[in-house]
Amino acid sequence: MVNTNNRRTILYMVLGILATCIMMFPVYWMFITSIKPLNEIFSSPPIFFPNDPTFKPYIEIFQGEKSMLLYMKNSFIIGSGSMLLTLLLSAPAAYALARKKITGLVIIVGVLITSQMFPTIIMATPLYIIYQKIGLTDTFLGLIIANTTVLLPFAIILLRPFFLRLPKGLEEAALIDGCNKFTTFFKVILPLTRTGLITVGTFTFLMAWNELLFALTLSNDNSMRPVTVGIFNYMGEYQSVWNNLMAASFVSSLPIVIAFIFLQKYIVDGLTTGATKG
Numbered sequence: 001m002v003n004t005n006n007r008r009t010i011l012y013m014v015l016g017i018l019a020t021c022i023m024m025f026p027v028y029w030m031f032i033t034s035i036k037p038l039n040e041i042f043s044s045p046p047i048f049f050p051n052d053p054t055f056k057p058y059i060e061i062f063q064g065e066k067s068m069l070l071y072m073k074n075s076f077i078i079g080s081g082s083m084l085l086t087l088l089l090s091a092p093a094a095y096a097l098a099r100k101k102i103t104g105l106v107i108i109v110g111v112l113i114t115s116q117m118f119p120t121i122i123m124a125t126p127l128y129i130i131y132q133k134i135g136l137t138d139t140f141l142g143l144i145i146a147n148t149t150v151l152l153p154f155a156i157i158l159l160r161p162f163f164l165r166l167p168k169g170l171e172e173a174a175l176i177d178g179c180n181k182f183t184t185f186f187k188v189i190l191p192l193t194r195t196g197l198i199t200v201g202t203f204t205f206l207m208a209w210n211e212l213l214f215a216l217t218l219s220n221d222n223s224m225r226p227v228t229v230g231i232f233n234y235m236g237e238y239q240s241v242w243n244n245l246m247a248a249s250f251v252s253s254l255p256i257v258i259a260f261i262f263l264q265k266y267i268v269d270g271l272t273t274g275a276t277k278g
Contacts, residue, residue, distance in 0.1 A: 035054055038242070061251065074226045074227070090200065109160075123149060143219060195266050202267055227248075
């Protein structure tokens with residue numbers, strides 16, 4: 001019995017290591033391509049370990065008017081703004097859908113889910129026309145609002161189960177103690193859904209960080225554009241600077257990887273709750 005358990009443990013470890021290697025290989029290939037000289041990138045057979053590695057691409061992507069540092073700063077502003085606005089709007093909406101007896105609740109939830117099926121490009125042209133009229137093109141606020149319109153249904157769907165699992169007695173006790181509904185929501189309910197807020201905040205920030213279409217459509221000012229456009233700049237019509245492109249991609253992924261490392265406990269718990277409640 002002990003030998004069987006040991007063999008099973010070893011098998012799981014081997015499978016886990018194999019799965020990790022498969023998932024990490026694209027990251028490894030991206031990194032080694034970024035430090036390869038151009039003549040080694042398209043060599044056949046492929047070179048898995050650069051013979052003459054160079055870190056010049058990492059220096060070049062942080063120089064000039066199109067520095068990745070500028071794009072990453074812009075992405076942080078847009079991502080943080082989109083995350084905060086989405087949480088501000090989605091938390092009350094999800095709470096209302098979880099607590100209030102609303103006629104047609106199933107239809108409302110169905111519409112929210114269905115809205116996730118439509119591609120972002122459907123909204124790009126109408127938003128551009130509206131933004132042109134009200135002066136929101138080439139602004140951080142415009143990009144934040146555009147991202148929020150896409151992220152809001154997703155955030156509401158993900159947050160609703162966290163409110164459903166809270167007993168209604170908490171609100172009743174708070175009301176008896178003299179709290180109004182506004183105070184009860186912000187001082188009693190929201191602190192108890194911290195895991196859900198962190199989970200939704202992380203995913204909305206990630207999705208805003210990776211957004212490209214709105215950034216290309218609603219902004220022509222290079223000083224306002226996010227990191228996805230910075231990476232896109234290295235892709236030419238006839239030729240791409242592959243080592244610089246890979247260096248920019250690798251650097252831009254680091255903040256997200258670091259965030260997931262520190263917040264993975266909340267994310268796993270949040271997704272588990274979302275899968276079992278509702």
